[in-house]
Amino acid sequence: MRSTTTHSAASRALGILLGFVADRVLGDPRRFHPVAGFGQTAARLERQLYADSRAAGAVHTTILVGTTTxxxxxxxxxxxxHPILHTAATAAATWTVLGARSLEREAEAMAALLEDKDIPAARDRLSHLCARDATDLEADELARATVESIAENTSDACVAPLIWGGVLGIPGLLGYRVANTLDAMVGYRSPKYQNFGWAAARLDDLLNLVPARVCAVLTGLAAGRPREATAVWRRDAVKHPSPNAGPVEASFAGALDLTLGGTNDYGSYQEDRGTLGDGPAPTVADVRRTAALARRVGVAAAAVAAITAITKGKRWG
Structure with a gap:
């Protein structure tokens, strides 16, 4: 039993690292992405189950997250x-659920557009990163939106799935990605989803409680500014309406010596994200700095996930 558990832990750790490397090298598949396929399935089920109620949303979330897990x-x-098969399956699942390289590509695309002063194109491109209404945003506000989106998505698209993979393996990887994708689809405070998206949003909050704080710690360490990042996190995270985005964005603010936050317009509603940090507001030059920091955080998170898998295997072996 001990040998089987040890082999499983080692193949899990190796699979996570290989999947992380695959994401760094290949990014998301250009066609037939499993997450996109899941999104289409979730949308079809939503059309059948939708009602302006929490109960309907809970059924929608339970079916999709439960089945995938x-x-x-x-x-x-x-x-x-079967160590080789287990490594391959874990690597494939890890590659499927990670979005770190694609996030970095979006950041690079936004940086290039802003550096070229192509504001109309940058406004259009912002929708690839977040749901904000970019109609009236100028260069620095577009830069702020990009920096904040990189920070939040570094946790959601990279650190959190890796942590859950390290703890639970393939079901943790897939279950987390499905829950997070549902939150992105229906977890808004808009009139349509205020009730229907409640279950998806609360489940996503629960699943990100620990990973978001791991991301916050790794952000300070990866920037070489752990004290500054932690200080801003402790002081300012509570100003943010999200219990998980708050620590992450505050840590990025401290790590980059920037001030993030403010009122964001999402078209049908506005949200005050508080003021996080002590430095200047982000400018165009900060987009690439943020992407570079997010890349280092991802490498650190992959290492933490692999160590978690090994440690957990030894404990239960």
Whole structure:
């Protein structure tokens, strides 16, 4: 039993690292992305189940997250006694759920547009990163939106899935990605989703409680400014309406010596994100700085996930 558990832990750790490397090298598949396919399935189920109620949203979330997590559990159990297959399956799942390289590409695209002063194109491109209404945003506000989106998505698209992969393996990877994708689809405070998206939003909050704080710690360490990042996190994170985006964005603000936050317009509603940090507001030059920091955070998170997998295997072996 100890040998089987140890082999499973080692293959899980190796699979996570290989999947992370695949994401860094390849990014998301250009066509037939499994997450995009899930989004289409979720949208079809939403059309059948939608009602302006929390109960309908809870059923929608339970079916989608539960089914995917069980599928991941089946794959995990079928392969865990076969190290090569288990490594390959874990690597494939990790590559599928990570979005770090694609996030970096979007940041690079936004940086290039802003540096070229192509504001109309940058406004259009911002929709690839977040749901803000960019109609009236100028260069520095577009830069702020990009920096904040990179920070938040570094946790959601990179650190959190890696942490859950390290703890639970394939079901953790797939279950987290499905829950986070649902939150991105229906977890808004808009009139349509205020009730229907409640369950997805609350589940995403719960699943990100620990990973977001791991991301916040890694951000300070990766920037070489752990004290500054932690100080801003402790002081300012509570100003943010999100219990998880607050620590992450505050840590990025401290790590980059910037001031983030403010009132964001999402078209049908506005949200005050508080004021995070002590430095100047972001400018165009800060977009590439933020992307570089996010890349270092991702490498650190992959290492933490692999160590978690090994440590957990030894404890249960």
């Amino acid at each position: 069980v599928l991941g559990l089946v794959v995990e159990r079928m392969t865990r006694n």
